Amino acid sequence: MGEYIKFEPSKEPLYGEYKKWNMYLFHKDKLLVKIDGDKFIIPNGDDIKRLKLDVYHLQCLGAYEKTDCYSGEIEEIKDDEYKFIDLRTYSKNISHDEFLVGAKALLLLDHVRNNQKCGVCGTKMIMKVSGNDRAMICTNCDNMVWPKTAPAIIVAVTKEDKILLAHNKMFPEGTYSVLAGFVEMGETFEDCVKREVFEEVGIKVHNIKYFGSQPWPFPNSMMIGFTAEYLEGEIKVDNEEIVDAKWFSKEEARKISRKSISISSDLVEWFVNR
Template identity: 35%
Template sequence: MKMTEEFILRSNYMDRSTIFIIDDNVLIDYQTSSPLLPFGETTNKLNLKIESFYVDHSILFVRCHISLQMKKILNTGFQILNAKSFLNSINNEETQGILLRAIHWAVWDSRLQYCSKCGSKIPHILHTFEKKCPHCNHSFFPKLSPAVMVLIQRENEILLGRSAHFKPGVYSVLAGFIDIGETAELAVHREVKEEAGIEITELEYFGSQSWPFPDSFMLAFKAKYLRGKIKIDKEELEDARWFNAKNLPDIPPSPSISHQLIRSFILNRAL
């Protein structure tokens, strides 16, 4: 980081609440488990090497490195945890949202260091999700890959599947990326047919979520089963089956919109 940028940080943000991202990890307070830490106090105690930073409304996002051993970090009152695992343990929706944005920014910032048009080194811009090449003036913004997911209901059952990369026992709704030139609705029908071999009807929009693992923008839907027998694509799924509210398997953690979709089915069954 340039001396002028470090001067800006030291001059203006010493007391600012900060999310510190270290590679794929997040720094938290060991006692409170909070990822929101005072910038000045934290950097001074841990002698952090700041790579880049971004001001997100009132919160500072910092991408950094640390040379201290884990025991020393713990003795100083901090802990480093895997960002995705920590995110899944948070119950506060506001903190979840802040951390999701911080992770997405940090991944994008670390990957985009040079202009893909002319090859020049790209500086970051403090108050905007933008990078601009100083040589050719080309602008870059965080990458979002549009994807769809769908909760399919057949009477009192829903269809859930699992991929080989899921944790053991975990099932989720069907999902996939939108192809070039394809609408979200067409993508849902295609993914369901390709992955599970069935057809659906009464497609209904549910909600959306930015998900930084790796860089997805999720569009969630509900649908009703129409016809067909389950025939899974072995390259996409290792299993798919119908579940009712009383025999549900383990599902994705609460921050994900897939969890919210499945929870909506459970809550409707309870009414």
């Protein structure tokens, strides 16, 4: 598939031997990486064999750029050559595509380890053997559970030459970003944009347009990005999630924006450069 599709999903290795596999191994939700100066390198099969690690919930992800990739869980280790880091830290010196492989690994691991017992009868569950889907199946009643993704919207609201940015109570002091929220059952993405913006800051929007999407493994979301234009109303924050919100000019937004792997950063950059 080459450059057209860099990642090929598969429950079985597609290209290489064990020693060449990229091993995305986590302790809790932190990824094991090899330290090389200021670079983080994913260990391969040879590294894992040398470290004599026991790997739990081992699953083949597929292949990234013709290198087979696996995810799994290990106990904490102490080795000066290796370190456990969260995916946000890992994302800082790699490409977006490489970050997404790490995200896939954590999402698959969560799916496997969170479905060890059937929710219907309590019996052990295993990964479904046939097909290439990732369903966990009960060994007693055949109940099947597929990986779950929670859809969420994230939206850049503009008013002429300004953008609406808000401070969530969970943010570090002085940090502002675009608005986001989870989609309710039976709700369209566009209706979710309207509801979340109105609930959080009290204004109405229109001209809602799709911007892009991003898997977000914190813990299992799919961020659906939009742009929208101000329609009417005055800012009135909900004081539950949002404690402050303001209209920012391009220059103001440029000063406070922090470039990151997140689609929120892309939305602010879109506004600043439009």
